[in-house]
Amino acid sequence: MIKFIHVTKEYARPEPALSDVSFHLLKGQFSFLTGHSGSGKSTALRLAHLVERPTEGEVRACGFSSLRTSRRDVWKLRRKVGYVFQDFRLLPGRTALENVSFALEVIDSPKSQILPRAQRLLGKVGLAPKAGAVVDELSGGEQQRVAIARALATEPLLLLADEPTGNLDERATRGIMELFWEINALGMAVLMATHDLELMRKYPAARTLELDQGRLVYDSAHTEAAADNVGESDQTTATPRSTPPGDLGLAGEPEPVQHQET
């Protein structure tokens, strides 16, 4: 689903945001991405979405490689990926329902299904009564849940979630996590950046990747491997130690790198 091959990302600043990160997230796998503030979690997610390109190395996501996919084609990748942005990025001035259905329109969903599906997803994140409210007027947590509903509405193959529970209370967090697990069980891979250690402890079955100052210092899929030789070969990264729960038979199969459609 996602494969980072010796990825380094440098912004204008001297210290790279990511240095030599390699990992392989398998189809249908659920993985947390953790690390201190500024350790490069969001950068990794953005790279997987091809919003940014790596300075060195290669990122592959859903069969699209950062080296071969042109800017004009990234929309094909994005249709397969749901992204919960850390800062939500909702379309201002539109209602929650419009925001979710917009994501469905963009990917040319059949018209008759758009509204019911958007409604259903808002219901799942507990926002059915707020569907008609303009997002600018929603509370922080409500906005975050709209962002989650939007990301899930398109039934993506992969969910990139950047601290999707940062503005949610415990009860809402539990609801969202259950929703993620549920959809993950149906085959959607999840890479979720979070700083909530307690949350991760509650889901020990998920894989955990830990970044520290841009380096991958821990990968629960190689508990015995030393942090610094992580990702030396595809083989090591492709073998998950912990598989997500649920009926995900396909989780163990390494995904062949598909070539980008043109």
Add this chain to the structure above:
Amino acid sequence: MIKFIHVTKEYARPEPALSDVSFHLLKGQFSFLTGHSGSGKSTALRLAHLVERPTEGEVRACGFSSLRTSRRDVWKLRRKVGYVFQDFRLLPGRTALENVSFALEVIDSPKSQILPRAQRLLGKVGLAPKAGAVVDELSGGEQQRVAIARALATEPLLLLADEPTGNLDERATRGIMELFWEINALGMAVLMATHDLELMRKYPAARTLELDQGRLVYDSAHTEAAADNVGESDQTTATPRSTPPGDLGLAGEPEPVQHQET
């Protein structure tokens, strides 16, 4: 410091965001404001900042009353209050240092002190190395800490913090909370909206206010009083049951409502 007197706030929607909320936050007191997503925490903070006005009732903050302070005078209140916004609200396109020093310039701080003080505060929130980075390029947690530094830089009498640790990892959260306690010990009142129950458990000495669907359902300052007769008289609200820790001798004294300067 802050006094809510039977405050109701209705937006365009039928259900009010706050209904009949009364409480009194004393000078130098530290209080958590908790509640589920959408329960009205941010609304309460905005009312205390006079960004919004109550539909019914009165809000007093730092001697300014929502009934008597005109729009042209609110800046006087805002200079005494630090506000960590849930969505940060940093000035885009400027560096972290510029954002913090801007807040100091606004309140006419002596020019020579502005930069050193801004630097020092960025250091306190662990962002000294990022002082020169444009805020749009900072990570979520880094932006949040810039917002915190900005709110504290002006040495406010009152800090309104809206989920100030939502984007921070445990270590950073601990650092920020210690900073808040420290400054609170010097006399700054704090009203901090948060959904992090564990965090509140770590600071049992702080007062806790809990909102549920716009109603104040719990106030640790009246553990025995029923939630629905909270704030019936000034007397009840003015007597804190739990005082913040530290050397805050003045915490118990009820604050006289000062009249707004003209």
Add this chain to the structure above:
Amino acid sequence: MFYTIRETLIAFKRAPLLTGLSAAMVGLALFVVGLFGLATYNVRLYLETLEERVEVVAYLRDDATTADIAIMEAALTMLPEVLGVDFVTKAEALERAYRDLPEFNEILTDLQVNPLPASLDIQLRPGSRNPITAERVAQQAALHAIVEEVQYGEEWVEKLFTLRRMGAVTTTVLGTAFAVVAALIIGTAVRIAIFARREEIKIMQLVGARDSFIHRPFLLEGAITGALGGALAVALTYTTFWSVFNYLFTISWIPWEWAGIGVSSGIVFGVIASGYAVRKHLREV
């Protein structure tokens, strides 16, 4: 299509100020062109009335017979460049001289016989009022035996012709300049408006919208802005025309096709400017 229209309406509803200001800007820019068109059109009409005075005069010998004159008049009338021919008798010529040349009154009164010749005054057709055609007609007239002399005010015709050419050049230069400026203003207005919405464009891209999908509502918005601006420009120009006509002096309204062209170009520029501006923002993400 439905999506495009709905998105465009949403944009209008969301930021009516932005849309209104852009349309106003487009309208004002086109108003400049409209005002200029109004002025140009009226100057052109005025020049045409001046041109009507361009004529070739064939002075006739005193011994010309009525029959000769009639034959010559008929021959001249048949020339394609000639609009009409007027016969002026000796008496009429004297009358005119009294009227037009008062300083000669005394001399004329002193004379026993009328020294002024009869003449045929030849008016030229609108397209033929230039030095070359006037000279050709003059030569044709001179061929007739009864003609004493032919004059066509070379100097005046030359001057008028120069004036017209200068006018045409000035109009073209100024008109082009104004049109280009209007186009630039429209483009800039639309670009600023889209700049104010760049965040939205970015979000659309992030949720997987194809570029063309993002484009379309903005293009339609540009077209509508252009159309509104064009309509506003026509309204403003008409108001100006009406005020001048009623309170200052008689002028003519420009042909409605010009107004149509103005509005259409507003639309075209709106679309082009939007397309360009959106493409620029799309490339940034």
Add this chain to the structure above:
Amino acid sequence: MFYTIRETLIAFKRAPLLTGLSAAMVGLALFVVGLFGLATYNVRLYLETLEERVEVVAYLRDDATTADIAIMEAALTMLPEVLGVDFVTKAEALERAYRDLPEFNEILTDLQVNPLPASLDIQLRPGSRNPITAERVAQQAALHAIVEEVQYGEEWVEKLFTLRRMGAVTTTVLGTAFAVVAALIIGTAVRIAIFARREEIKIMQLVGARDSFIHRPFLLEGAITGALGGALAVALTYTTFWSVFNYLFTISWIPWEWAGIGVSSGIVFGVIASGYAVRKHLREV
């Protein structure tokens, strides 16, 4: 003050596109006024050369002595409306008639004596070339005994005067319209630019900035935008002037004070528009 300048520079640095576009828009709007000014100024100059031809002619009796004529010339020269007086002898008058009125050549040649009178041609000062003054001077001249008759081409003077008045009205109307349009465009451009920065204004208010504190950088920004736009307009107008002058025909450059006024008004409008726009956004929070 230091803060204001720095904030303004930051705004330019942050959104150079926005600032650049606004300045370009202001420049284009003022360019329209500049072009119009250039055209108006040159038309005015041309009309002035025509006006120089306005003169009063006093025809003298054939028995006037040189001394009488000298006295009359001196008396007329002293009138405040009179620019100069030219004496035209009978011979010179005849020469002129040959030249200017070819259709009379024959008659003139036939005459034994020169029938044309000598005259004093009186040129009027620039401000006095109107029907009323011309008539007054004519009456003054007629008082002299040696004068046979006075003429001053009433018709021509009247016509020119009407033309000038119409020109002045048209110029004023069009000029005002263009200036108003330019002002509106500037205002709109600045408002759109500030609309794009409304979030920033809100944040400033939230951290306790006084309204005047928020205002100042925007006002300065408006002034700079206006100044840049004004400079651009002058540059564009000058380029147009230069191109026309070199490739089409000789025209004159407008007085530099006009350019100065244009730039200043750009600045003033920039400041006013900014002030208004910011105030509007301030009120919203």
